[in-house]
Amino acid sequence: MNEIQTTVIDTLTVEILILKQQTAQNIIEIGKRLISVKESLAHGEWGKYLDEKVEFGKSTANNFMRVAKEFSNLQAIGSLPQTKVFALLEIPQAEREEFIANNKVEEMTTRELQQAIKDRDKAVNEKEIYASAMKKAEDAKFISDNLLRESKEAAKADIKKLKDSLKDEKKKSSAEIAKLQSFIGEAKDSGNDEEVVRLQASLNEIQGDLDSSALRIDELESQLKEKPIDVITAEPVIIEKIPEEVAKELQELREKLSQSNSPSVAKFKSNHAVLNQIFKSQLEVMVEIKETDSVTYEKCKNAISNLISKMSERL
Known part of the structure; x- marks a missing residue:
């Protein structure tokens, strides 16, 4: 850190300490200066600076810097003490001013x-x-x-x-x-x-x-x-x-x-009806043949039996 940076930081530090002793309206100004100091310090020096120079914890310093960034309207926080201002940080920034306007924050x-x-x-x-x-x-x-x-x-x-x-x-x-x-x-x-x-x-x-x-x-x-x-x-x-x-x-x-x-089912039904009719007709013819020619009757009977047997085997 060069002498110019040291001088600037020392000046900011003095201002922070002075603002700490004044009203809570200075919270935003403290936050602005803390932001500037943090940006000027090398990596790893921030925590040491807070402890030795201004006696702030990191959480408190972060709250100050958040107030500086998020409270653009000074009238919104008026003369509220630090604890109330920090409490208001719990409300989303877009809804904060509406909450303050609808609640008697100063009287609470x-x-x-x-x-x-x-x-x-x-x-x-x-x-x-x-x-x-x-x-x-x-x-x-x-x-x-x-x-x-x-x-x-x-x-x-x-x-x-x-x-x-x-x-x-x-x-x-x-x-x-x-x-x-x-x-x-x-x-x-x-x-x-x-x-x-x-x-x-x-x-x-x-x-x-x-x-x-x-x-x-x-x-x-x-x-x-x-x-x-x-x-x-x-x-x-x-x-x-x-x-x-x-x-x-x-x-x-x-x-x-x-x-x-199904075409196959429809065809089966039709063929089955025809087959029944033919079989019944054949049986009637067999009765007539049996009465006149027993030899032929046996041949026809065997022929029908063989046909039925073959059909049964194919099923």
Whole structure:
């Protein structure tokens, strides 16, 4: 440190000591001089200077310098004592003057001021917690609304798919129904009342399944147009959802139509009906052959048995 710096620091030190003995309005001036001294000292000399020259702890010196930097309005602190000015440092700088204007700081004791600041901090903290809770509630409501909308849209899309699948199923089943009606006509012509009853029952079952599915899909679509169930999860959030029984039944119908809509399944049903009719016809022919030609009957019987055996092996 050169002589000029030493002289400047000595002068600042004397001014600081003089200001210490005067009113608290000089706190800002002390802070300014401490800033200048700190900037002039080499690294590691600051603590020694505070102890030996002005008898300040680092915390106190930091408070003085903060006051010098943050209190630009001298009238704001007026003739407040050092303890009150330092207490005011606990309030954010942007809110400090408003706090001083709204509270009779000069009439308070230091203890009362510190308590007022604690109460203010508590109120601010509670306000922030409330604001955070409300934000979370709004976010949760926003998410729940989106989920509900997506759920509704997905359910409506499912119903449309189910309706389209049902239309396709009806078209594909028309061929099977036509075959069954043809078999029913043949059975009636041959006087086979038992076969007529069986085929008619099969036809009614196919038609009944399709009509029942179509009716239930319409009912579900109507039910979805009503307001879904409200599920209260936590105050103040209410989440809406598609009724569980509706979602479950939609899934069951989806699976049912998915299976029945398979081309392979439809083809099997048609072939199975034809196979039943052919087998029944073959049995009637076998009865006639048995009465007239026992040798041929045995050959035909073996042929049918071999065919059944081969079919069984292939399954």
